[in-house]
Amino acid sequence: MALYEHIFLARQDISGQQVDALIESFKEIIEEYKGSVGKVENWGLKTLPYRVRKNRKAHYALMNIDTTPEALAEMERRMRLNEDILRYMTIRVDEHEEGPSAPLRKSDRDDRRGGRPGGPGGRERTPRPPRADAGGDNAASPAAAE
Numbered sequence: 001m002a003l004y005e006h007i008f009l010a011r012q013d014i015s016g017q018q019v020d021a022l023i024e025s026f027k028e029i030i031e032e033y034k035g036s037v038g039k040v041e042n043w044g045l046k047t048l049p050y051r052v053r054k055n056r057k058a059h060y061a062l063m064n065i066d067t068t069p070e071a072l073a074e075m076e077r078r079m080r081l082n083e084d085i086l087r088y089m090t091i092r093v094d095e096h097e098e099g100p101s102a103p104l105r106k107s108d109r110d111d112r113r114g115g116r117p118g119g120p121g122g123r124e125r126t127p128r129p130p131r132a133d134a135g136g137d138n139a140a141s142p143a144a145a146e
Contacts, residue, residue, distance in 0.1 A: 001035060003096055004065040004072060008079060008088035009058035012045060019059045022084065026063065029075045035067025038096055043103055052086045064096045
């Protein structure tokens with residue numbers, strides 16, 4: 001059996017529970033062919049970089065799969081028939097990545113930092129005190145005294 005990372009995008013109109021049901025149905029297909037599904041990550045509703053079938057947003061989901069090419073072909077065939085699936089991509093890998101994937105690590109890092117300074121959720125910037133030489137009074141500066 002081979003190792004795969006499989007990502008699919010589901011329509012924005014469906015709920016989170018329906019996305020979980022889609023994931024479960026695809027897991028069942030893999031298990032019918034004696035394969036296994038390791039890590040499953042539901043990345044949630046995200047904005048698409050461009051419109052896909054008139055959708056501006058989509059639910060993203062990642063599955064780490066260990067299965068045969070026949071099972072993968074059957075799962076992708078059913079995804080093509082499902083109207084809720086906008087896009088999918090499967091990549092063969094040498095080994096599965098341990099821990100959370102890159103998009104989840106990025107969101108965790110942003111949550112810990114509290115966002116950008118001065119931005120939404122960030123801390124406010126404190127104004128700097130005026131500099132001593134920026135007074136605008138030339139008589140008070142040492143160069144003007146000479």
